[in-house]
Amino acid sequence: MSNQIKASHEPLIHVTKRDAMVWWKSWLIRIIAVIAAMMVGTAFTWILTGVSPIEIVKTMFEGSFGTERKIWIFLKDSAMLLGISLAVTPAFKMRFWNTGAEGQVLIGALASVTCMFYLGDKLSNVVTLLIMLAASIVAGAIWAGVAGFFKAKWNTNETLFTLMMNYVAMQLVAFCIMKWVPSGSMVLSPLNSTTQTGWLPSVFGQKYLLNIAIVLVITVIMFVYLKFSKHGYEISVVGESENTARYIGINVKKVILRTVIISGALCGIMGWLYVAGLDHSIETGTVGGNGFTAIMVSWLAKFHPLFMVVASLLICFLQIGSGALASNPSLKLNSSLGDIITGIIILFIIGSEFFIRYKVNFRKKHKEEANKNA
Amino acid sequence: MLDTIISYVSAAIIQAIPLLYGATGEIITEKSGNLNLGIPGIMYMGGISGVVGAYLYEHFCAEPNTVLLVLIPLLSALLGSALLSLIYSFLTVTLKANQNVTGLALTTFGVGIGNFFGGSIVGLLGESGSVQLPATAAVYKTTFPFMKHFGDLANTGFLLYLAIIIAIAALIFLNKTKTGLNLRAVGEAPATADAAGINVDRYKYLSTCIGGAIAGLGGLYFVMDYTGGSWTNNGFGDRGWLAIAIVIFALWKPSMAILSSFVFGALYIACVKLPGLSGSDKELIKMLPYIVTIVVLIITSARKKRENQPPESLGLSYFREER
Numbered sequence: 001m002s003n004q005i006k007a008s009h010e011p012l013i014h015v016t017k018r019d020a021m022v023w024w025k026s027w028l029i030r031i032i033a034v035i036a037a038m039m040v041g042t043a044f045t046w047i048l049t050g051v052s053p054i055e056i057v058k059t060m061f062e063g064s065f066g067t068e069r070k071i072w073i074f075l076k077d078s079a080m081l082l083g084i085s086l087a088v089t090p091a092f093k094m095r096f097w098n099t100g101a102e103g104q105v106l107i108g109a110l111a112s113v114t115c116m117f118y119l120g121d122k123l124s125n126v127v128t129l130l131i132m133l134a135a136s137i138v139a140g141a142i143w144a145g146v147a148g149f150f151k152a153k154w155n156t157n158e159t160l161f162t163l164m165m166n167y168v169a170m171q172l173v174a175f176c177i178m179k180w181v182p183s184g185s186m187v188l189s190p191l192n193s194t195t196q197t198g199w200l201p202s203v204f205g206q207k208y209l210l211n212i213a214i215v216l217v218i219t220v221i222m223f224v225y226l227k228f229s230k231h232g233y234e235i236s237v238v239g240e241s242e243n244t245a246r247y248i249g250i251n252v253k254k255v256i257l258r259t260v261i262i263s264g265a266l267c268g269i270m271g272w273l274y275v276a277g278l279d280h281s282i283e284t285g286t287v288g289g290n291g292f293t294a295i296m297v298s299w300l301a302k303f304h305p306l307f308m309v310v311a312s313l314l315i316c317f318l319q320i321g322s323g324a325l326a327s328n329p330s331l332k333l334n335s336s337l338g339d340i341i342t343g344i345i346i347l348f349i350i351g352s353e354f355f356i357r358y359k360v361n362f363r364k365k366h367k368e369e370a371n372k373n374a
Numbered sequence: 375m376l377d378t379i380i381s382y383v384s385a386a387i388i389q390a391i392p393l394l395y396g397a398t399g400e401i402i403t404e405k406s407g408n409l410n411l412g413i414p415g416i417m418y419m420g421g422i423s424g425v426v427g428a429y430l431y432e433h434f435c436a437e438p439n440t441v442l443l444v445l446i447p448l449l450s451a452l453l454g455s456a457l458l459s460l461i462y463s464f465l466t467v468t469l470k471a472n473q474n475v476t477g478l479a480l481t482t483f484g485v486g487i488g489n490f491f492g493g494s495i496v497g498l499l500g501e502s503g504s505v506q507l508p509a510t511a512a513v514y515k516t517t518f519p520f521m522k523h524f525g526d527l528a529n530t531g532f533l534l535y536l537a538i539i540i541a542i543a544a545l546i547f548l549n550k551t552k553t554g555l556n557l558r559a560v561g562e563a564p565a566t567a568d569a570a571g572i573n574v575d576r577y578k579y580l581s582t583c584i585g586g587a588i589a590g591l592g593g594l595y596f597v598m599d600y601t602g603g604s605w606t607n608n609g610f611g612d613r614g615w616l617a618i619a620i621v622i623f624a625l626w627k628p629s630m631a632i633l634s635s636f637v638f639g640a641l642y643i644a645c646v647k648l649p650g651l652s653g654s655d656k657e658l659i660k661m662l663p664y665i666v667t668i669v670v671l672i673i674t675s676a677r678k679k680r681e682n683q684p685p686e687s688l689g690l691s692y693f694r695e696e697r
Contacts, residue, residue, distance in 0.1 A: 017695065048498060097474050097689070099411070156675040157684060159409065159474060160622055164664045164671070167612065171661035178654035292478050299475045336489035336607070343483025347461065350476055354469035 014361045026356045033352030034314070034345060041341040045325065056325060063324020064317050074320055076208035076278070079215040082312040083273065084287075084294035086215075086222045086305055087266035090259045091144075092295075093226065093303045094239045096151065100162025102291025103169035104143045104264050106284075108271020110173050111139035112198075113191065113282040116275070117180060121197040128198040133272050140268020141261045143169065148260030152253040166291070170284045177283070190280040200277040211277040218266070223305040235259055267291075296346050318342050382640075382647050384525030387534070388600060390639030392417070392610075394537045395592030396617025397624060397631040398544050403459075403585035404621060405548060406578045407561040407687040411477025412462050413589050414614025415484020416455045420590020421597040422488040423447075423454025425605055428510040428598070429495060443513045447598060448591075455590020456583045458484055463582045467575050470691040481614070488593075492605035504604065511603030533595040538632060540588055545628040557581055561685030564692035574692055589617070616642070619667040625674060625682045638663045 042053045064074045084101050091098040098104075112132040119128055143165060150156035177188050192198055203209045226232040234255045237245045245252050274286055297315055301307035322338035396417055403410045410416075427450030432438055462480055465471040496503055514531045522528040548554040559567040560577045568574050596610055597603065620638055624630035641663045645656035674682045 015693075015695075017693070099474060099478070150672055150675065154672070154675040154678075156672055157622075157688075159411075159689065160618070161668060161671055163411075163615065164619060164668045167615065167664040168661050168668075171657050171664070174660070175654050175657040178652075178657055289482075292482070295478055296475055299472060336486045336493065339482050339486025340490055343479055343486055346479040347465065347476070347483065350465055350471045350479060351469050353471060358470070 012362065016359050016361060018357060018359050021356050029352050029355050030349060033348045037345040037348035040348070041322075041344050044340070044344070045337065059325050059328055060317070060321030064320045070320075072206065072208050074316060075212055077320065078312045078316040079208075079212040080270065080273065080278075081290050081294060081297060081316055082308055083215040083218055083270045084267065084290050085297040085301070085308045085312055086218055087263055087270055088294055089222065089263075089298045089303050089305065089308070090226065090235055091148075091263040092298055094235045094256065094259050096148070096256060096260055096263075097159040098144065098147070098162050098260070098263060099159050099295060100144065100147065100165045100291070101267055101294050102287050102289070103162070103166035104140045104267035105271040105274065105287045105291055106166075106173060106282075107143045107169045108136035108140040108268030109274045109279075109282050109286050110169070110176060110271070111135035111268070112272045112275035113188070114176070116191045116198045116280070119198070121192055121195040123197070125197050125199070125201075129200070129276055132198055132276060133269070136268040136272035136275075137265045138268070140271060141265040144264025144267065145257065145261045148257045148264075151260070152256045173282055173284050173286075186283070188281045188283070193280065198276060199280055200273075208277070211273055214273060214277075218269070219305050219309065222266075226303075226305065231255075231258070293342075300346070300349055314345075315342060318345060380523075381525045382643075384527045385643050385647060386636060386640035388526050388530055388639075389642045390635040391530075391534055391537050392592035392596050392600070392613050393617050393620055393638055393642075394541055394631060394635035395595065396589045396614055397620040397635055398537075398541045398628055399585040399587070399589030399592075400618055400621045401585070401624070401626055401628055401631060402544055402548075402557075402588065403582045404626060404688055405557050405561045405685055406581040407564060407685050407690065407692070408463070408466060408578055408582050409473050409477065409689040410459070410462055410480075410582060410586070411474060411618070412458065412480030412484060413477075413586075413618055414612070415481035415488075416458045416586045416589050417484075417593040417596075417614045417617070418488030418610055419458045419484040419593065420451040420455035420587075421593030421610060422491050422605070423590070424451035424594040425505055425507065425597050426450060426491055426495060428507045428603070429505055432507060432509055433499065438509050440513055443510050447510055447514075447594060451590045451594035452587045455593070456587040459583045459586025460579075462586070463579045466691055467578045467582075470693055473689050473691065485608075488610070489607040493607055507598070507603030511598055514598040515602065529599075531599050533591065533599055536591070537595070540591075541628045541632050544588075548628065558685070561687060564687055565694075568692075568694060574694075578692075589614075592617070616663060619663060622684075623667050623670050625670075626684060641666075 042056050045051065045056050046053055063070065065071055084105055087104075088098050088101045112135060115128065115132045115135050119131065123131070144162070147156070147158050147161040147165065150161065151158045174186070177186055181188055200210050203213070226235065234245070234250050237248070237250060238252055238255050242252055245255070271287075275282065279286060293315060297308055297311045301311045318341055319338045322341045323335055326335040326337045396413055399416075400410060400413050403413075424447035428443070428447040431442065431446045458480060462476055465476045466473050492505065496505055514533065515529050516531050517528065521530075527534070548558065556567065556572045557577050559570070560572060560574050564574045567577075592613070593610060596613070597605060601609065616638060620631060620634045623638070624634040641659065644662075645651060645659045648659075651659070
């Protein structure tokens with residue numbers, strides 16, 4: 001009797017937490033999610049335009065890998081995204097939700113541009129580059145550190161704090177451009193374009209190679225830092241449980257502040273790369289939303305630097321590929337298609353995470369088990 | 375002098391309307407513990423759904439009916455933005471995904487959808503030119519005859535009044551009804567609410583979807599009324615983030631949201647309306663809303679006054695079996 005009542009109240013679906021999943025199973029789930037999302041994205045484009053899916057995929061591949069130049073641009077874009085993703089990772093691992101990477105990179109870039117603007121070509125190239133780098137690191141570290149300071153002191157909500165700091169940074173950039181460009185055109189033409197002081201040199205005739213190499217070095221350092229250093233260990237303990245961290249004698253406030261500053265400083269370095277390696281100028285859209293995309297990349301890769309390489313390549317491929325799709329004159333599409341497809345894929349992967357972390361039990365199965373037990 | 379004041383105040387009010395919709399929607403959402411950073415995307419979605427609905431109706435109907443001209447875009451906007459909020463709820467409530475990442479992805483997605491359809495709907499239907507919705511915009515801009523003395527408000531339709539009504543309704547709902555109390559309980563302590571027999575998941579779903587739908591009206595107002603029935607890519611700008619800032623500034627109170635939206639609206643246009651400002655000063659003034667928000671955020675967290683805090687479980691997914 002009592003059993004019957006119990007059975008009728010049992011919900012159809014019962015969710016339990018998994019302990020841990022074999023790594024290949026969890027990656028299989030993620031790959032299935034990406035493929036499913038690709039199919040949805042392709043179907044979406046197909047229905048709208050009537051272009052066959054094969055043609056869509058072909059255009060996307062050609063857009064990213066069609067020519068040598070396109071491959072370099074693809075690698076450069078991926079590297080910049082990867083670098084910012086790495087920068088936000090230590091803070092994220094600590095569950096410090098830094099949504100301000102966009103602003104931290106931008107302020108780093110602004111610091112570099114300021115140095116270039118006022119130093120001009122008075123100093124040698126190397127000295128200028130180093131001064132710019134130092135300024136960018138300090139600027140990025142301060143921009144993130146302010147939020148970290150208040151988080152450690154008064155537990156101020158860091159997500160909202162850093163989010164607001166993005167726009168403060170953007171307006172500061174707009175302010176400086178207004179000051180520097182008297183015509184009011186809001187376009188700052190590349191600085192020192194004749195002497196190339198404060199420009200990262202081309203290596204082996206490749207403009208982007210040095211940028212990519214620097215980001216790869218950062219990747220390796222970050223991997224070692226998170227995995228093998230004492231700091232990395234402290235970060236993961238604080239991220240798992242602040243109380244445990246306190247109990248084993250970790251100074252939580254110090255770790256939060258230090259990690260956030262490191263995170264901001266790395267963002268600053270990325271800002272320096274944008275200026276010294278790529279643009280030699282600045283606009284409010286220099287970072288182009290990569291600060292936000294990086295948050296997703298870091299999270300998709302489970303805060304693991306090496307998986308982040310894969311994730312940023314994938315996201316960049318989607319963005320550039322769908323950009324190529326959109327600019328195809330026969331399709332008459334709008335370049336925002338890339339955002340839609342990227343959004344679909346990230347939403348699918350976010351959803352798939354559930355099946356890795358949780359187990360879904362259906363009622364039917366339970367009944368059979370109960371019968372068996374009886 | 376009076377004319378200048380009226381002109382400034384009315385300009386601030388029309389800037390405040392989309393912000394108020396976004397803020398009211400986000401307050402209702404956040405009261406359930408869901409920090410929906412997808413609001414900017416949802417507001418784009420609301421705008422574009424309204425545009426698509428109105429465009430199809432104006433396109434395929436030779437003699438549009440006034441009532442339908444209002445209802446079709448309105449319902450499309452509500453539906454579109456609620457749909458996007460539903461995706462957010464499904465991912466964060468049922469699938470317990472990280473709210474920050476989901477919200478940001480949703481913003482990318484929503485802004486993408488807005489710009490994509492805004493830029494290509496005309497092309498997709500095999501025509502050329504850009505979206506123009508004169509008939510719908512005319513209806514949306516209709517207002518009381520005596521409003522003609524109030525500057526920009528002379529061309530501002532019913533969505534202005536609806537924004538204030540919704541904000542007041544949200545105030546009454548949150549503070550005076552039992553359902554509102556339950557909703558706040560869900561946001562403060564979901565486990566306690568669950569133990570008291572409140573269906574946590576249902577409250578989170580409903581508040582996020584209704585909140586999203588309200589925010590979507592902000593997008594609808596922008597395209598139909600503010601810009602007069604046209605679409606510019608990224609024209610809505612960062613108003614969605616500003617709405618999230620207002621939620622903090624208003625300390626999660628709808629009554630304060632009305633006032634804060636007006637203040638932010640005034641700051642937003644200060645750079646255009648104030649005389650004698652240089653270009654760079656204007657950019658500094660645009661920074662003010664964000665700095666003020668940060669200061670409010672710091673002060674409230676430092677004072678630790680209980681009624682001014684964010685909902686306790688804001689940003690966290692609730693899983694009953696987790697301790």
